[in-house]
Amino acid sequence: xxxxxxxxxxxxxxxxxxxxxxxxxxxxxxxxxxxxxxxxxxxxxxxxxxxxxxxxxxxxxxxxxxxxxxxxxxxxxxxxxxxxxxxxxxxxxxxxxxxxxxxxxxxxxxxxxxxxxxxxxxxxxxxxxxxxxxxxxxxxxxxxxxxxxxxxxxxxxxxxxxxxxxxxxxxxxxxxxxxxxxxxxxxxxxxxxxxxxxxxxxxxxxxxxxxxxxxxxxxxxxxxxxxxxxxxxxxxxxxxxxxxxxxxxxxxxxxxxxxxxxxxxxxxxxxxxxxxxxxxxxxxxxxxxxxxxxxxxxxxxxxxx
Amino acid sequence: xxxxxxxxxxxxxxxxxxxxxxxxxxxxxxxxxxxxxxxxxxxxxxxxxxxxxxxxxxxxxxxxxxxxxxxxxxxxxxxxxxxxxxxxxxxxxxxxxxxxxxxxxxxxxxxxxxxxxxxxxxxxxxxxxxxxxxxxxxxxxxxxxxxxxxxxxxxxxxxxxxxxxxxxxxxxxxxxxxxxxxxxxxxxxxxxxxxxxxxxxxxxxxxxxxxxxxxxxxxxxxxxxxxxxxxxxxxxxxxxxxxxxxxxxxxxxxxxxxxxxxxxxxxxxxxxxxxxxxxxxxxxxxxxxxxxxxxxxxxxxxxxxxxxxxxxxxxxxxxxxxxxxxxxxxxxxxxxxxxxxxxxxxxxxxxxxxxxxxxxxxxxxxxx
Numbered sequence: 001x002x003x004x005x006x007x008x009x010x011x012x013x014x015x016x017x018x019x020x021x022x023x024x025x026x027x028x029x030x031x032x033x034x035x036x037x038x039x040x041x042x043x044x045x046x047x048x049x050x051x052x053x054x055x056x057x058x059x060x061x062x063x064x065x066x067x068x069x070x071x072x073x074x075x076x077x078x079x080x081x082x083x084x085x086x087x088x089x090x091x092x093x094x095x096x097x098x099x100x101x102x103x104x105x106x107x108x109x110x111x112x113x114x115x116x117x118x119x120x121x122x123x124x125x126x127x128x129x130x131x132x133x134x135x136x137x138x139x140x141x142x143x144x145x146x147x148x149x150x151x152x153x154x155x156x157x158x159x160x161x162x163x164x165x166x167x168x169x170x171x172x173x174x175x176x177x178x179x180x181x182x183x184x185x186x187x188x189x190x191x192x193x194x195x196x197x198x199x200x201x202x203x204x205x206x207x208x209x210x211x212x213x214x215x216x217x218x219x220x221x222x223x224x225x226x227x228x229x230x231x232x233x234x235x236x237x238x239x240x241x242x243x244x245x246x247x248x249x250x251x252x253x254x255x256x257x258x259x260x261x262x263x264x265x266x267x268x269x270x271x272x273x274x275x276x277x278x279x280x281x282x283x284x285x286x287x288x289x290x291x292x293x294x295x296x297x298x299x300x301x302x303x304x305x
Numbered sequence: 306x307x308x309x310x311x312x313x314x315x316x317x318x319x320x321x322x323x324x325x326x327x328x329x330x331x332x333x334x335x336x337x338x339x340x341x342x343x344x345x346x347x348x349x350x351x352x353x354x355x356x357x358x359x360x361x362x363x364x365x366x367x368x369x370x371x372x373x374x375x376x377x378x379x380x381x382x383x384x385x386x387x388x389x390x391x392x393x394x395x396x397x398x399x400x401x402x403x404x405x406x407x408x409x410x411x412x413x414x415x416x417x418x419x420x421x422x423x424x425x426x427x428x429x430x431x432x433x434x435x436x437x438x439x440x441x442x443x444x445x446x447x448x449x450x451x452x453x454x455x456x457x458x459x460x461x462x463x464x465x466x467x468x469x470x471x472x473x474x475x476x477x478x479x480x481x482x483x484x485x486x487x488x489x490x491x492x493x494x495x496x497x498x499x500x501x502x503x504x505x506x507x508x509x510x511x512x513x514x515x516x517x518x519x520x521x522x523x524x525x526x527x528x529x530x531x532x533x534x535x536x537x538x539x540x541x542x543x544x545x546x547x548x549x550x551x552x553x554x555x556x557x558x559x560x561x562x563x564x565x566x567x568x569x570x571x572x573x574x575x576x577x578x579x580x581x582x583x584x585x586x587x588x589x590x591x592x593x594x595x596x597x598x599x600x601x602x603x604x605x606x607x608x609x610x611x612x613x614x615x616x617x618x619x620x621x622x623x624x625x626x627x628x629x630x631x632x633x634x635x636x637x638x639x640x641x642x643x644x645x646x647x648x649x650x651x652x653x654x655x656x657x658x659x660x661x662x663x664x665x666x667x668x669x670x671x672x673x
Binding site: 031035086087109110111112113114117118120121136148149150152153163164165166167168169170171174191193194195198218220221222223224225227228245247248249250251252254255256257258259260261262265287288289290 | 307413443483486515539541543552555556559561563564565576639659661
């Protein structure tokens with residue numbers, strides 16, 4: 001497992017320590033341009049853009065290239081964030097991995113699952129990490145933001161937040177920040193049925209952070225990512241406080257609730273099944289987002305006693 | 306997209322999976338013609354996108370014209386788990402020796418397709434302990450894998466050969482139509498040891514719809530759902546009277562949960578989506594105004610990609626044009642929320658600092 005902090009932050013001996021270059025595929029589109037500005041404003045080192053047909057131009061002073069290969073050659077980047085329509089996703093994502101990208105943050109929604117699965121086979125071969133699709137991205141607060149999240153909810157600290165949902169990630173991180181729990185990293189895995197980085201993969205990426213104080217899992221109905229993670233937490237004997245939240249308890253069965261992945265078939269994907277497994281792993285599940293910092297404080301208290 | 310049984314069976318037929326003779330109709334006139342063509346006796350099967358049809362009386366044997374005249378309208382008039390009949394399938398009965406179960410589904414945790422088979426088919430697959438499970442990557446089932454499954458199901462001779470063939474055809478269907486699930490429950494062994502699909506369930510990946518023009522005829526959407534999709538937001542109609550609007554599927558689900566916990570009844574789930582504009586949110590409010598059951602609107606926004614002012618400006622316009630005259634309970638936070646609050650200050654929207662306060666006010670303010 002690639003240590004995600006090596007990619008996002010680097011090591012003190014790196015010449016680009018704490019300013020790792022990032023490229024943006026689809027930099028000049030409506031979302032691409034808006035979020036490029038917002039990431040630059042946050043301090044992310046946006047080194048290049050890739051827009052076929054616009055190579056040689058600049059956006060916000062950042063050079064644009066025709067292909068990912070050219071952008072990688074010019075900047076030495078290993079990270080790309082994609083704003084490409086779902087129909088063109090697979091082609092653009094493959095291009096990125098073939099050009100040597102090792103961390104691909106895939107923002108687009110509505111990507112067919114077959115395309116995601118095909119991409120994951122290539123990612124496995126190339127030892128690359130895909131976050132998403134349909135993800136808000138990843139942020140190390142006050143250091144680097146690769147995603148579409150607003151800056152306000154996030155404060156630097158020692159809590160990890162992993163979430164399927166974007167807005168709930170903001171909401172809960174906000175509540176945590178207000179409650180004095182800053183974040184070491186927060187990562188959206190995305191609301192699709194197939195995730196490049198599953199909850200369990202994200203857990204493996206962050207569980208050994210040296211100063212980690214606790215972890216928050218923001219799940220929702222659909223699939224069994226939460227159950228698998230709970231089992232992993234039991235099996236790996238992970239001792240730091242973990243608190244969860246599950247959205248969609250009141251959703252009807254067999255209806256897709258906004259996210260392609262948010263659908264319950266029988267008991268598969270139900271909130272009850274997830275809560276049951278979290279309880280088994282001794283992980284309290286908040287009924288409301290606002291309860292998350294309270295439960296986390298409780299768990300911390302317990303582990304200090 | 307979840308296909309109805311008769312639609313799933315049309316696909317089965319296309320891929321060469323054997324099904325009993327059957328005909329689908331939407332009214333009794335067509336049904337009478339179908340009955341004549343098929344010949345008595347047969348089974349009348351309601352076509353609804355939910356399970357549990359048998360228990361609800363949606364599957365009836367029919368032996369003659371008198372029974373037909375009585376039972377066809379009965380079955381057509383049923384509502385099962387809130388779903389009205391979309392069609393009626395008349396189907397010849399088969400002489401069954403044994404029921405089996407077979408499916409190929411998208412295993413999300415493992416990120417691959419998975420075969421589930423069982424020699425004891427029938428009603429409750431989830432409770433069945435003797436399942437045979439095989440992971441098959443992107444969905445391709447090689448002959449030796451299929452042969453292995455047949456063997457484990459203890460099938461022999463003709464039955465085993467048929468299973469191998471059916472499983473490979475299911476695999477082809479899965480790959481070509483981009484399904485999340487193809488299920489035959491039951492798959493039956495007939496008197497001559499051949500196999501036949503008595504029921505069919507197919508769920509396709511909605512995100513691949515753009516590659517499947519040929520499946521569009523199966524798309525069954527209400528006018529409201531269709532308009533929602535066109536404008537780029539998601540809307541799921543529910544039974545209650547408070548419309549729940551927000552940005553982000555997770556946040557809206559969370560709001561539904563909290564509203565339900567406090568005794569409120571959601572009328573719909575409406576996620577304005579990441580690409581919301583004042584126009585699309587105005588369209589969303591137009592759709593809500595068309596739902597008679599809605600007595601109030603609960604809005605929960607965390608501004609990020611979607612600035613809260615985008616939503617606020619749609620509300621301001623909706624008030625100006627008298628589109629809505631419902632009580633609105635709003636909680637705004639995040640990007641540009643101060644500006645949004647200022648915009649809505651002189652409207653009928655009641656503003657709250659926390660979602661809890663907005664929910665409590667909505668539950669109290671909207672009586673039944």
